[in-house]
Amino acid sequence: MIDLRSDTLTKPTPEMLEAILDAPLGDDDRTHELGRGEDPTVNELEDLAAQITGKQAAVLMPSGSMANTAAVLAQAKPGSTLLVDEQQHLLISEKYLFDPDFGRMKFQTYRHDEHGQPDLADIERHLDAGGIDLVCVENSHNYAGGAVVSLKRLAAIHELAGAHGVPVHMDGARMFNATVALGIAPAELCASVDTLMFCLSKGLSAPVGSIVCGDQGTILEVRRMRKALGGAMRQAGVIAAPGLYALRHNIDRLAEDHANARTFADAILDLPHTHIVGDVVTNIVVIDVSDLIDDPLRYCELAAHRGLIIRPVMKRYIRFVFYRGITRDEALEAAAIVRELENELAG
Numbered sequence: 001m002i003d004l005r006s007d008t009l010t011k012p013t014p015e016m017l018e019a020i021l022d023a024p025l026g027d028d029d030r031t032h033e034l035g036r037g038e039d040p041t042v043n044e045l046e047d048l049a050a051q052i053t054g055k056q057a058a059v060l061m062p063s064g065s066m067a068n069t070a071a072v073l074a075q076a077k078p079g080s081t082l083l084v085d086e087q088q089h090l091l092i093s094e095k096y097l098f099d100p101d102f103g104r105m106k107f108q109t110y111r112h113d114e115h116g117q118p119d120l121a122d123i124e125r126h127l128d129a130g131g132i133d134l135v136c137v138e139n140s141h142n143y144a145g146g147a148v149v150s151l152k153r154l155a156a157i158h159e160l161a162g163a164h165g166v167p168v169h170m171d172g173a174r175m176f177n178a179t180v181a182l183g184i185a186p187a188e189l190c191a192s193v194d195t196l197m198f199c200l201s202k203g204l205s206a207p208v209g210s211i212v213c214g215d216q217g218t219i220l221e222v223r224r225m226r227k228a229l230g231g232a233m234r235q236a237g238v239i240a241a242p243g244l245y246a247l248r249h250n251i252d253r254l255a256e257d258h259a260n261a262r263t264f265a266d267a268i269l270d271l272p273h274t275h276i277v278g279d280v281v282t283n284i285v286v287i288d289v290s291d292l293i294d295d296p297l298r299y300c301e302l303a304a305h306r307g308l309i310i311r312p313v314m315k316r317y318i319r320f321v322f323y324r325g326i327t328r329d330e331a332l333e334a335a336a337i338v339r340e341l342e343n344e345l346a347g
C-alpha cells in the first residue's frame with residue numbers, strides 16, 4: 001500500500017528515538033525567569049527554533065492546532081476579529097477559535113489567486129475598513145495545494161498590516177517546505193510576520209510537537225495560553241529531543257518530497273480528464289477528477305483497491321502528500337494508478 005493521505009504519517013527515525021535516551025530531562029512546567037522551564041532539552045530546542053526563525057523566543061507546543069490557538073489567543077482576545085484566508089486551515093479544519101462556545105472570535109476572509117498568493121487589494125480593503133485585530137496567513141498553504149506565499153507578498157502584507165497597527169500570524173505548519181522551495185533562510189521569511197508556528201511532526205518527521213516563535217512578550221503570553229489550554233508538559237525533553245534532531249537534520253531533505261511530488265505530477269500532466277489544481281511547488285498535489293466521477297470518495301475507494309490510499313479535500317478535490325519514507329518509485333506507481341483510473345473511468 002502507498003499511503004499518501006498526509007505527511008502526518010511520517011514515523012520518527014531510529015536516530016530520533018536514540019536521541020530521546022540521551023536527552024537530559026527536567027520539569028518543563030516548573031518555570032523561572034521569562035517563563036523558561038527546567039527541562040534543558042526543551043530549552044535547547046526553543047533556543048534553536050528562535051535562532052532559526054530569527055525571533056526573540058520560542059515555545060514548544062503539543063500540536064499545531066494548539067500552537068495556532070495559543071498564538072492567536074495571545075494576540076487577540078475573544079470577540080476580536082481575525083482576517084484569514086478563506087481556505088485557511090485554522091478556519092476550515094480547526095475552527096475552535098471561532099466556536100461560540102470556545103474562542104468566540106469573529107472573522108473576515110481574504111481570497112488568494114490561482115497560485116495561492118493572498119489578494120493584497122482584498123487584505124487592504126479589510127484593513128482600511130477597520131476592526132481587524134490580527135491578520136493570519138498560511139505558508140505553505142495546505143488547501144491551496146501546498147502553494148508557497150512569496151517573500152515579496154508576505155512582506156507587503158506585513159507592511160500593510162503594520163501600517164494599520166495589526167500584527168501578522170503565520171500558520172507555518174509546513175513553513176520549512178516553503179523556505180526550501182523558495183531557497184531562502186527561514187529567518188528571512190519569518191522577518192515578515194510577528195508570530196509563526198511550525199510543526200516538528202509532518203515532513204520534519206518528529207513524532208510529536210509544534211513550536212510558536214515571536215517576540216519575548218508575546219511568547220510569554222503564548223506560554224500562559226498554553227498552560228490555560230492544558231498544554232504545559234513536564235519531562236517534555238522526550239518530545240524535544242527528536243524535535244532537535246529534526247531541525248538539525250531533516251529540513252533540507254524536504255526537497256526530496258518536493259521532487260517526488262513533481263515526479264508524480266509530471267507523470268499525470270498529459271491526462272485529459274485528471275486535472276492538477278494550482279501549482280506543484282512543495283510536497284502536496286491536489287487533483288480534480290470531477291470529469292471522471294461525481295464522488296471523490298468513490299475515486300479514493302477505487303484507488304485503495306489498487307493499493308493507493310488517498311483522501312478528498314474540500315469535498316471536491318483529492319490530495320496526494322509526499323513525505324519521508326515515500327520513494328520516487330512509489331510516486332511513479334501512484335501516478336500509474338491514477339492513469340489506470342482515468343482509462344477505466346473515461347472509457
Ligand SMILES: *Cc1c(COP(=O)(O)O)cnc(C)c1O
Binds near residue numbers: 064173
Ligand atoms: C497539520 C496542520 C495544522 C495542525 O497541526 P496538528 O499538529 O495536526 O494539530 C495546522 N495548520 C496546517 C496548515 C496544518 O497542515
